Amino acid sequence: xxxxxxxxxxxxxxxxxxxxxxxxxxxxxxxxxxxxxxxxxxxxxxxxxxxxxxxxxxxxxxxxxxxxxxxxxxxxxxxxxxxxxxxxxxxxxxxxxxxxxxxxxxxxxx
Amino acid sequence: xxxxxxxxxxxxxxxxxxxxxxxxxxxxxxxxxxxxxxxxxxxxxxxxxxxxxxxxxxxxxxxxxxxxxxxxxxxxxxxxxxxxxxxxxxxxxxxxxxxxxxxxxxxxxxxxxx
Numbered sequence: 748x749x750x751x752x753x754x755x756x757x758x759x760x761x762x763x764x765x766x767x768x769x770x771x772x773x774x775x776x777x778x779x780x781x782x783x784x785x786x787x788x789x790x791x792x793x794x795x796x797x798x799x800x801x802x803x804x805x806x807x808x809x810x811x812x813x814x815x816x817x818x819x820x821x822x823x824x825x826x827x828x829x830x831x832x833x834x835x836x837x838x839x840x841x842x843x844x845x846x847x848x849x850x851x852x853x854x855x856x857x
Numbered sequence: 858x859x860x861x862x863x864x865x866x867x868x869x870x871x872x873x874x875x876x877x878x879x880x881x882x883x884x885x886x887x888x889x890x891x892x893x894x895x896x897x898x899x900x901x902x903x904x905x906x907x908x909x910x911x912x913x914x915x916x917x918x919x920x921x922x923x924x925x926x927x928x929x930x931x932x933x934x935x936x937x938x939x940x941x942x943x944x945x946x947x948x949x950x951x952x953x954x955x956x957x958x959x960x961x962x963x964x965x966x967x968x969x970x971x
């Protein structure tokens with residue numbers, strides 16, 4: 748079946764270091780969304796990418812959608828303690844199904 | 858202030874008992890969703906509804922039931938047929954449009970077995 752694989756599952760970084768999480772789909776996606784879930788909280792929508800090769804920035808966060816629309820990445824520059832949480836990608840298939848990745852849990856070491 | 862309200866926040870179920878989780882939204886969204894999240898796992902879709910009086914099964918619908926009698930409300934019943942119900946349940950809503958629209962999530966309900 749259709750899958751969205753997300754790596755790594757966990758990442759520990761020193762505060763101030765960069766962080767990247769990757770999403771890969773077995774099929775071409777119509778769009779991809781990114782969500783952040785703080786510990787004990789609920790997922791919060793961050794951004795949606797639609798176009799092939801699209802790059803969007805939100806302050807220290809950079810989101811990319813691959814040329815083939817099968818992969819995506821989220822890069823955080825100079826992590827801060829407020830970045831702690833689990834980052835999920837969610838890909839939309841051509842029949843409008845949405846498939847969530849398992850998430851990457853980010854820990855920040857002070 | 859618009860949003861999604863899930864209740865209760867914590868719920869305990871006895872063996873053989875059905876329990877119902879509430880989800881209400883005042884965002885005027887047509888689509889509503891129920892997800893199950895297990896520790897360290899992603900979100901798995903249980904049921905979704907894009908219009909009142911209509912809903913579809915997601916990937917793990919067995920042991921669950923839903924209704925959509927009002928646009929604002931999408932309650933989820935965890936039946937006794939669901940043998941492993943302990944999980945974090947998240948309700949979400951979104952607009953309906955071309956492609957999937959961003960989803961807004963409630964605070965969730967944590968269900969445990971007594």
